[in-house]
Amino acid sequence: MTISKREKDALIAAEIEQSEATRDEPLSAEAGVRRNKSPVYSLRLAPIDVARIEKVAARMGVPASSLVRGWIQSAIADEGTTDVAGAVARLEVDLQRLKGLVA
Numbered sequence: 001m002t003i004s005k006r007e008k009d010a011l012i013a014a015e016i017e018q019s020e021a022t023r024d025e026p027l028s029a030e031a032g033v034r035r036n037k038s039p040v041y042s043l044r045l046a047p048i049d050v051a052r053i054e055k056v057a058a059r060m061g062v063p064a065s066s067l068v069r070g071w072i073q074s075a076i077a078d079e080g081t082t083d084v085a086g087a088v089a090r091l092e093v094d095l096q097r098l099k100g101l102v103a
Helices: 005-021 047-060 064-078 084-102
Strands: none
Touching (some): 047 064
């Protein structure tokens, strides 16, 4: 179905008018509000790194995005850890990661 520019403009104007008329009313149940939606952070990786990440994720049985998110969260948590116990804990985590890569 093709509509003319005039019809399209009329539909848009009607939607704007309806939106403005109901702006203070609560959203309908069908609106589907998403709460606590995390922002998306995009980065570029070399294809070989993506392949490696996907291989590790498959071996661990988790989505690649969850694996990378976990790595980032771990690095953030480790930031500023300067005591010996923190360093040992970080080494243990790294050792487990290496064992997973070699297995």
